Amino acid sequence: xxxxxxxxxxxxxxxxxxxxxxxxxxxxxxxxxxxxxxxxxxxxxxxxxxxxxxxxxxxxxxxxxxxxxxxxxxxxxxxxxxxxxxxxxxxxxxxxxxxxxxxxxxxxxxxxxxxxxxxxxxxxxxxxxxxxxxxxxxxxxxxxxxxxxxxxxxxxxxxxxxxxxxxxxxxxxxxxxxxxxxxxxxxxxx
Numbered sequence: 001x002x003x004x005x006x007x008x009x010x011x012x013x014x015x016x017x018x019x020x021x022x023x024x025x026x027x028x029x030x031x032x033x034x035x036x037x038x039x040x041x042x043x044x045x046x047x048x049x050x051x052x053x054x055x056x057x058x059x060x061x062x063x064x065x066x067x068x069x070x071x072x073x074x075x076x077x078x079x080x081x082x083x084x085x086x087x088x089x090x091x092x093x094x095x096x097x098x099x100x101x102x103x104x105x106x107x108x109x110x111x112x113x114x115x116x117x118x119x120x121x122x123x124x125x126x127x128x129x130x131x132x133x134x135x136x137x138x139x140x141x142x143x144x145x146x147x148x149x150x151x152x153x154x155x156x157x158x159x160x161x162x163x164x165x166x167x168x169x170x171x172x173x174x175x176x177x178x179x180x181x182x183x184x185x186x187x188x189x190x
Contacts, residue, residue, distance in 0.1 A: 014040065014041065016037050016038065016039045017037060017038045018035055018036070018037050019036045019037060019038065019043075020035070020036045021033050021034075021035050021036075021048065022034050022035075022036075029051065029052075029087055030049050030050065030051055031049070031050040032047065032048075032049050032050075033047070033048040033049070033050065034046075034047065034048075035047075035048050046126070047126050048126060048127075048128075049123075049126055049127040049128070049129075050127075050128055051087070051127060051128060051129035051130075052087060052088050052090075052091045053087070053088045053091075053095065053129065053130050053131070053132075054085055054086060054087045054088060054095075054098065054129065054130075054131045054132075055085065055086065055088070055095040055096070055098035055099035055102060055131060055132050055133070055134065056083050056084065056085035056086075056099070056102070056131050056132075056133045056134070056175050056176075056179060057083060057084050057085070057099050057102060057103045057114070057133070057134050057135070057136050058083055058117065058133065058134070058135045058136070058179050058180065058183045059083075059084065059103055059107055059109060059111075059136045059139055060135060060136065060137050060139075060183075061139055061156060062138075062139075064158070064159075064189070065156040065157060065158055066083075066156070066157050066158075066159060066162065066180070066183075067084070067107050067109065067139070067154055067155070067156055068081050068082065068083060068154070068155050068156075068157050068162070069081075069082055069083070069084050069106050069107065069152045069153070069154055069155075070082075070152065070153040070154075070155060071150065071151065071152045071153075072151065080171075080172075080173055081155070081157075081165065081170070081171055081176075082171075082173045082175070082176045083133070083175065083176050083179050083180070084102050084103055084105075084106040084107055085102055085106075085131065085175060086098060086101070086102035086105070086106070089101075095131075095132035096114060096116070096132070096134060099114060099132070099134045099136075100114060103136055104142050104143075104144075104145065105144065105145045105146065106144065106146070106150075106152055106154075107139075107144065107154050108141065108142055108143055108144035108154065109136075109139040109140060109141060109142055110139070110140050110142045111136040111137065111138055111139055111140060112138065112140075113136065113137045113138040114134045114135070114136050115134060115135045115136075115137075116132065116133075116134055117133045117134055117135050117179060117182055117183060117186065118132075118133050118178065118179070118182045119131065119132050119133070120133065120174065120175055120178045120179075122174055122175065123174075131175050133175065133178070133179045133182070135183060135187075159180065159183070159184050159189050159190065160190055162180050163180065163181070163184065166180065166181070
């Protein structure tokens with residue numbers, strides 16, 4: 001589609017107007033709202049989930065292997081293989097600070113070498129969760145500090161094997177897929 005056609009389509013769009021937002025549920029990490037909007041001239045009700053944000057880390061060992069965490073995810077009712085990640089302790093917490101904390105809490109390693117990789121919005125249709133993803137190198141052994149309800153196994157994987165799991169559908173977590181593919185591309189790692 002040409003640039004002019006896209007521009008004309010955008011200019012002819014009537015903006016969506018939010019009439020009201022009503023809190024329906026507040027949990028420990030989410031707030032669920034019902035938005036009343038005018039879209040295409042019609043009143044509609046849309047779900048909206050607010051999340052304060054999170055950070056995630058691609059921890060790279062000196063041998064090039066990536067530390068992954070295997071943990072049970074209630075929403076999927078199964079164990080998943082993911083990069084370490086966690087929510088901000090409070091709104092406005094610097095995401096890099098969260099990344100340093102989550103790396104050590106979940107893997108038992110810390111670092112002084114953290115580099116920004118990418119940002120992802122996890123589910124743009126109904127949720128505003130934004131995750132900044134970092135790469136950690138020069139890992140220093142420390143100690144896991146898991147929440148009392150967490151059970152996490154730490155595993156070291158090659159990027160090649162992780163990409164194979166992505167393409168097989170075994171790894172389906174969005175932040176993990178985006179992070180691993182961006183890491184492999186940015187650093188030309190196989």
